[in-house]
Amino acid sequence: AQRVTQPEKLLSVFKGAxxxxxxxxSYSGSPxxxxxxxxxxxxLQLLLRHISRESIKGFTADLNKGETSFHLKKPFAQExxxxxxxxxxxxxxxxxxxxxxxxxxSVIA
Amino acid sequence: SQTIHQWPATxxxxxxxxxxxxxxxxxxSNPNLYWYRQAxxxxxxxxxxxxxxxxxxxxxxxNLSASRPQDRQFILSSKKLLLSDSGFYLxxxxxxxxxxxxxxxxxxxxx
Numbered sequence: 358a359q360r361v362t363q364p365e366k367l368l369s370v371f372k373g374a375x376x377x378x379x380x381x382x383s384y385s386g387s388p389x390x391x392x393x394x395x396x397x398x399x400x401l402q403l404l405l406r407h408i409s410r411e412s413i414k415g416f417t418a419d420l421n422k423g424e425t426s427f428h429l430k431k432p433f434a435q436e437x438x439x440x441x442x443x444x445x446x447x448x449x450x451x452x453x454x455x456x457x458x459x460x461x462x463s464v465i466a
Numbered sequence: 467s468q469t470i471h472q473w474p475a476t477x478x479x480x481x482x483x484x485x486x487x488x489x490x491x492x493x494x495s496n497p498n499l500y501w502y503r504q505a506x507x508x509x510x511x512x513x514x515x516x517x518x519x520x521x522x523x524x525x526x527x528x529n530l531s532a533s534r535p536q537d538r539q540f541i542l543s544s545k546k547l548l549l550s551d552s553g554f555y556l557x558x559x560x561x562x563x564x565x566x567x568x569x570x571x572x573x574x575x576x577x
Contacts, residue, residue: 366507391565401510401556401568443510453500453525454566458509 359384361446363457370434371465378429378460380418380444390420390427391445391454401443404429414438434464469493470569472557478575485530485544487572489557492538497559499540500566501532504554513555516540552576 360383370376382388392404405413407420407427418429427444441461445454469492479485491497501513512525514532522532529548533541540557557569 363509393568400570403565403567406565445510453512453515455512456502456510458507 359388359446359448359455361444361455361457363442363444363460365460366458367461367463369463369465372436373433376429376431376434376438376462376464378442378444378462380427380429380457382425382427382444382446384425384446384448386448389447390418391447392416392418392427392429393443393445393456395441395443397440404442434462436464436466438462439464470557470559470567472555472569472572474572475570476573476575478577479547480577481549482546485542485547485551485574487542487555487574489540489542489569490538491540491559494538494559494561496537497561499534500558500560501540501542502556502558502568504556504571505552510556513542547576549576 362381364379390407393401394404395401405418416429416431418427420427439462441459443459444457447454471490473488498517500515502510503513504510513530514522514524516522516534519534519537530544552575555572555574558566560566
């Protein structure tokens, strides 16, 4: 069965500190992995996807098939990064996403 | 541009009352449409998805139902609400292999 695990409900870091939001998945095939973000009073939006291999707002995420992980990282956290982050998985194509339970990131000034 | 509308934005309903939440999409044809529920501490739960008019797949058994009467309209309904139906309901769309884009959501409180 497809499953996405985000072990941390809440992560608090100081401004300027590195951030790593953990995501592990279970899937038998070759999944597509995504990170979605929801800022306060805004709609859920795509942050990045592993096939794009890009950095968005300073965030990167590398798919590690050996460890079945897709951790989200940023070297220096900013206050505006405070939000709810969801890791999600899809088996590509016209299929629904499977989401983790989310991690709330709080960046403290 | 492609836009997703959800109506209403917030709703307070008594237990046992009916429910109808609407999602409409602009700027695209034959999208895949989804209903998710976001509950505190439980993340995002897929409720229904649709790949075309009249085609609905249900992911979890519950007292909710969904319908797609038009290509760009997706409706979430219930005949009798339960307290446990409270939550934030999100509609999403995707096109082919494109990623999913979400609407603004509807906050439902069942009292």
